[in-house]
Structures are given as structure tokens and as C-alpha cells.
Amino acid sequence: GAGVSQSPRYKVTKRGQDVALRCDPISGHVSLYWYRQALGQGPEFLTYFNYEAQQDKSGLPNDRFSAERPEGSISTLTIQRTEQRDSAMYRCASSSQQGLNTEAFFGQGTRLTVV
Amino acid sequence: SQQGEEDPQALSIQEGENATMNCSYKTSINNLQWYRQNSGRGLVHLILIRSNEREKHSGRLRVTLDTSKKSSSLLITASRAADTASYFCVPLGYQKVTFGIGTKLQVIP
Numbered sequence: 001g002a003g004v005s006q007s008p009r010y011k012v013t014k015r016g017q018d019v020a021l022r023c024d025p026i027s028g029h030v031s032l033y034w035y036r037q038a039l040g041q042g043p044e045f046l047t048y049f050n051y052e053a054q055q056d057k058s059g060l061p062n063d064r065f066s067a068e069r070p071e072g073s074i075s076t077l078t079i080q081r082t083e084q085r086d087s088a089m090y091r092c093a094s095s096s097q098q099g100l101n102t103e104a105f106f107g108q109g110t111r112l113t114v115v
Numbered sequence: 116s117q118q119g120e121e122d123p124q125a126l127s128i129q130e131g132e133n134a135t136m137n138c139s140y141k142t143s144i145n146n147l148q149w150y151r152q153n154s155g156r157g158l159v160h161l162i163l164i165r166s167n168e169r170e171k172h173s174g175r176l177r178v179t180l181d182t183s184k185k186s187s188s189l190l191i192t193a194s195r196a197a198d199t200a201s202y203f204c205v206p207l208g209y210q211k212v213t214f215g216i217g218t219k220l221q222v223i224p
Contacts, residue, residue, distance in 0.1 A: 035214070042203055042214030043158065091158065103148065103160040 004107035006092050012113045013082055021077045021110045025094030032075050033104060034067055035091040043091055049075060050098045082114045119204035121218040129223050134194050136218040138187040138204030147180055148205045149189050194222045
């Protein structure tokens with residue numbers, strides 16, 4: 001596609017439910033990143049992939065969070081047993097080169113609300 | 116983690132004036148990038164300056180980098196109301212990257 005696409009744009013879920021957030025990067029982009037952004041704060045790094053390999057997941061808050069990118073393209077961020085504190089904007093970005101040594105293009109994000 | 120700290124946290128200027136934002140960081144970098152985030156919209160990459168560059172221009176943007184002081188500045192000349200946004204610096208090396216709080220720029224028409 002022309003840009004990074006994230007779906008859904010908005011997700012409201014009940015506490016305790018699992019959610020899956022999808023990111024479709026720019027075609028051919030090698031690296032894919034996940035960030036979480038609270039209101040009034042900058043994006044917080046969660047994890048990133050080069051191709052299908054997860055390079056760094058140290059930013060994932062706890063083991064309820066996981067991400068995959070099985071074919072080196074689309075990625076899914078899964079949050080199990082959601083809690084209210086998980087409510088945030090989740091942003092995905094991709095870049096054409098490995099690592100963040102070139103510009104990253106961000107999607108519009110998924111606004112997750114846990115009630 | 117590697118994080119840029121933007122200063123000031125908030126800046127309000129009149130349309131047509133220049134806006135200067137500063138960024139400091141603590142570790143070695145390969146490059147430093149500036150991003151903009153308009154209210155309610157996504158993050159947009161503005162400019163990338165490599166560690167061996169001292170100054171870079173792009174339209175009304177001028178970025179400087181001083182690796183000895185571990186600092187960068189972003190200058191927006193002849194500001195417009197549409198420049199109202201949060202601006203983030205992202206110093207990039209080999210470590211996990213986290214965005215800072217950013218500088219909230221308000222340009223008053």
C-alpha cells in the first residue's frame with residue numbers, strides 16, 4: 001500500500017479480553033516497529049522486527065504483550081487479558097532499511113480503550 | 116534506552132516568527148531525526164541528520180547537530196499556523212529508542 005496501515009482504528013474491549021492489533025507496513029519495508037503512546041506523552045518503544053525476526057522486545061511491558069511478523073510483512077501485536085492501564089494509542093512504523101538509520105513512516109495508530 | 120530530551124516543553128509564537136527547539140541526548144549516535152505530530156494525527160518524519168553532519172536544511176527547516184555537546188536544534192523559519200504540533204527528536208544509535216515528551220509548538224495566527 002501507499003502508507004502504513006493499521007487496523008482497527010479504534011478498539012473498545014472489556015477488561016480481561018484479548019485483542020489483536022494489525023499493522024500492514026509499506027510494501028518492501030524491512031523493519032517494522034511498534035510503539036505505544038499515552039495522551040500527552042511521546043511514543044514509547046515496544047518492539048521491532050527486521051524481516052520476520054523480532055530484534056528487540058525489551059519494551060514490551062509484560063508477558064501479556066506479544067508480537068509477530070511471520071512472513072516479514074504484516075505484523076500483529078496481541079495483548080492478552082487486557083487491563084485498563086493498557087488503554088493507549090498503539091502505533092506501528094516501518095522503514096526501508098534495517099534499524100532506524102533511515103526515516104520511519106508511521107501509521108495512524110489504533111486507539112485501544114479497555115473498559 | 117536512548118532518548119532525546121526536547122527543550123522547551125512548550126513554545127508559543129506569532130505567525131511569521133521563527134521557532135527554535137533544542138534536543139539533548141546522552142549516548143553515541145549514528146543519526147538524529149526530528150518528527151512532528153499534529154493534534155489527533157500521526158507522526159511524520161521531518162528530517163534526518165547524520166552524525167558526521169553539522170547542519171542540514173529542508174525547506175523552512177534547519178537542523179544543527181553538535182555531537183561534542185550531544186545536542187541538536189530545529190529551527191522553523193517564517194512559522195505558519197499549520198506548524199502547530201508537537202516536535203520530537205530521536206537520537207539513533209544501537210540501542211532501543213524511546214521518544215521524549217517533545218516540544219509543543221503553538222503558532223498563533
